[in-house]
Amino acid sequence: MNDLLHSFPGQEANEPVFVFARPFPLAYIGTAIIFIIVFAASLLAQYGLVNNGFGNLDLESVRAGVLLLGIFQLIALTVFFVSVFDFYYDILIVTDRRLVDIDQQQLFYRQISQLSLEDVEDVTSIVKGMFPTFFNYGTVRIQTAGEKENFVVEHVRHPREIATIILDLSQQAKEGINETNRYPESKVLAVINNNAITSIEELKETGAILPSDMRRVVRNAP
């Protein structure tokens, strides 16, 4: 089991996490409803077959139909299972020195991309639609310097706050501030597991930063 201080390969021992964002479950509701309708329709068809709902079929045909629909349901459940994990295991991580985009593309295909904060050119947050506006989730698009591929993370909560944190940390990196002294200066310090965090104590409770980390105290010292 991973904790936030061991969340991706190559993470350093005292590398704190300021953003750990998964897609917001509500964004999956549309796909889930389609699966539920298809599944319910096949259950009804099975029930209809048994109760002669499709005319007077002979016993063997009905038996074959029931089992074929049963196989269809198992395959549909498998597709649903794969799709849920494909959605749930897409993760954006932002630390004091890099961005990590974990992309679960299929069941056995996982892509992990990393980007230095110095290479961030621009960050855009997009909230589009009624549900995203109500529940504050959307897309964060991170434009990179040079020919590196842009990062696009969809359906994450607090996209505006995430964009601000990334821009803030990236600015500090470009100013040459040492990575152990980088710290988001926005009102929202971090977004962990879709929750906006506003105090260092709360952030320490999530395990995203070492309890002994003193970067804010050092930065704010006269």
Added chain:
Amino acid sequence: MPLLLLYLGLSVLIILFNALAAISLLRYRFKGDKSWFFIVLFAFLFAVDIGFTLTLWINLGPSLETSTEI
């Protein structure tokens, strides 16, 4: 009967595939995430679905005979 065997064989294969997938995905879970919830939910759905289909199949003969008599 061969169809029932095909169904049972496929069920076992599909469940094995899903179990392997779940085991491999669990390596990537994070403290406090909902991976176990999803795995238990899907295991329950698979069990209920297989149970439902087999119950229908087993009760099929008598129910059709009854409906024909009526």
